[in-house]
Structures are given as C-alpha cells and as structure tokens.
Amino acid sequence: MTASFVALEDVCKIYNQGQPNQVRALHNINLVIAANSMVCLQGASGSGKSTLLSIIGCVFPPTSGRATIAGKALSRMPDRFLTIHRRNTIGFIFQHFNILPDLTVLENITLPLMPLGIGPGARKERAERLMEMLSIGHRSNFPARQISGGELQRVAIARALINDPPIVLADEPTAHLDHTLSLAFMEIMRELQRAGKTIILTSHDPLITQHPAVERIIAIEDGEIHVP
Ligand SMILES: Nc1ncnc2c1ncn2[C@@H]1O[C@H](COP(=O)(O)OP(=O)(O)OP(=O)(O)O)[C@@H](O)[C@H]1O
Numbered sequence: 001m002t003a004s005f006v007a008l009e010d011v012c013k014i015y016n017q018g019q020p021n022q023v024r025a026l027h028n029i030n031l032v033i034a035a036n037s038m039v040c041l042q043g044a045s046g047s048g049k050s051t052l053l054s055i056i057g058c059v060f061p062p063t064s065g066r067a068t069i070a071g072k073a074l075s076r077m078p079d080r081f082l083t084i085h086r087r088n089t090i091g092f093i094f095q096h097f098n099i100l101p102d103l104t105v106l107e108n109i110t111l112p113l114m115p116l117g118i119g120p121g122a123r124k125e126r127a128e129r130l131m132e133m134l135s136i137g138h139r140s141n142f143p144a145r146q147i148s149g150g151e152l153q154r155v156a157i158a159r160a161l162i163n164d165p166p167i168v169l170a171d172e173p174t175a176h177l178d179h180t181l182s183l184a185f186m187e188i189m190r191e192l193q194r195a196g197k198t199i200i201l202t203s204h205d206p207l208i209t210q211h212p213a214v215e216r217i218i219a220i221e222d223g224e225i226h227v228p
C-alpha cells in the first residue's frame with residue numbers, strides 16, 4: 001500500500017461547541033491522501049474546505065475522530081507538539097494570506113525560519129531564490145502593505161515554501177492571480193510534486209480543478225465528503 005501522508009477517520013469539527021453559536025463544520029470525514037499526490041478540495045462556500053485544510057495543516061486538531069498527518073496522530077498531540085509538527089511538515093498558503101503588513105516582503109517570507117535558529121545570511125539566500133522564482137525580487141524591501149494583491153499572494157507562496165515542507169496546502173490560491181500567474185502557480189505546484197511533495201489545494205477555478213496535474217477532486221458538501 002502507498003504510504004498515506006494524510007489519513008482522516010471519522011473526523012468532526014465543531015466550532016464554539018456547546019455555545020448558542022455552535023457550528024458543525026465537518027461531519028464524519030473519512031479520507032486518505034497518498035504521499036506525493038496532488039488533490040483538490042471542491043465545494044460551495046461554507047462547505048468546510050478551509051476547516052478541513054486547517055486540520056490537515058495541523059492548525060487545530062479535530063473535535064473528534066482521528067487525523068494522522070505525516071505519520072503523527074494529531075488528536076493525541078499537545079498544542080506545542082502540534083506547532084512543532086506544523087513547522088516541520090506543513091507549508092500553508094492561507095485563503096487570506098496572513099501576511100504582516102508592516103514587515104517587508106523579505107521579512108514576511110523568512111518569518112517561519114526564525115524559530116529554527118537559521119542565521120540572517122542563510123535566510124536571505126533561501127528567500128532570494130524563491131522571490132526570483134515568483135518574480136517578486138524587486139519588492140523584497142517593500143512593506144507588505146504597499147504591494148498588490150497578486151504580489152501578496154506570491155509572498156504567501158514563498159513563505160509557505162521557505163521551510164521546504166513535505167506537505168503544501170493552498171486555500172483558493174489563484175483567487176487573486178490573473179490567468180498567466182495562475183498557470184505559473186500550477187507549474188510551481190507540479191514542480192513541487194515532482195520533487196516528492198504532497199499538494200492539497202482548494203479551488204473553484206477550472207484552471208485548477210481541470211489542470212492535468214490534479215489527480216483527484218474531493219467534493220465536500222455541508223461538511224461531508226460527497227461520494228458521486
Ligand atoms: N472560526 C470559526 N468559528 C465559527 N464558525 C466558523 C469558523 N470558521 C468557519 N466557520 C463556519 O464553518 C463552516 C465551514 O467554513 P469554512 O471556512 O471551512 O468553509 P469554506 O468551504 O472554506 O468556505 P469558502 O469557500 O467561503 O472559503 C461555515 O459555516 C463557517 O461559517
């Protein structure tokens with residue numbers, strides 16, 4: 001059997017559990033994503049795509065059920081180990097970027113390397129390679145609040161890749177990119193997959209959902225995996 005990088009068993013996520021504003025975002029999700037594959041989560045707004053990606057991305061554990069990410073069981077993991085596992089394993093390109101506006105492009109990209117004790121020279125060298133690949137090198141010293149939406153998205157991509165993580169997650173990655181940049185983004189994802197990484201995307205964009213590199217579409221409806 002192929003080594004499964006991601007395995008979810010009866011995973012549920014309830015936000016604000018026991019409160020009047022409780023939301024059941026995911027219900028009994030069973031899903032195996034093989035290592036080194038490229039898949040896309042697809043579903044209506046509010047169906048649970050970002051929540052599912054957050055569990056796979058070790059942002060928070062499921063409310064119930066079992067999630068095994070790159071060989072580690074999240075449910076039994078204390079918070080600080082979850083954080084360490086996330087830093088070592090996950091590159092997350094968030095739907096709303098989570099870029100810090102007052103830091104420069106270079107500072108934002110190198111932020112994940114800070115807790116790892118990598119020196120400034122090595123940090124800059126790694127970031128420069130990524131900025132060149134993503135055509136944002138000319139913005140390196142700009143504060144992030146002064147750059148365009150498409151540039152911000154590429155900063156988010158560079159920051160997700162700076163750690164060379166085995167799993168790359170991207171939530172609606174082409175939402176702010178034009179056609180050419182979207183195609184370039186998918187080429188980068190294809191290269192990463194060729195380099196052995198597991199890629200999990202969410203998107204409505206046909207450019208992604210019908211891209212030849214995407215091996216599997218996982219449909220989500222009201223927090224459940226929809227089996228056609
Ligand atoms: N932090 C939160 N607290 C409470 N409810 C939340 C929270 N985050 C998401 N939800 C709710 O959980 C459900 C799933 O949300 P989620 O963000 O996973 O959907 P999505 O499929 O990513 O939607 P979109 O396509 O709009 O990004 C929605 O009903 C949403 O309102």
Ligand SMILES: [Mg+2]
Pocket residue numbers: 049050051095171
């Ligand atoms: Mg979302």
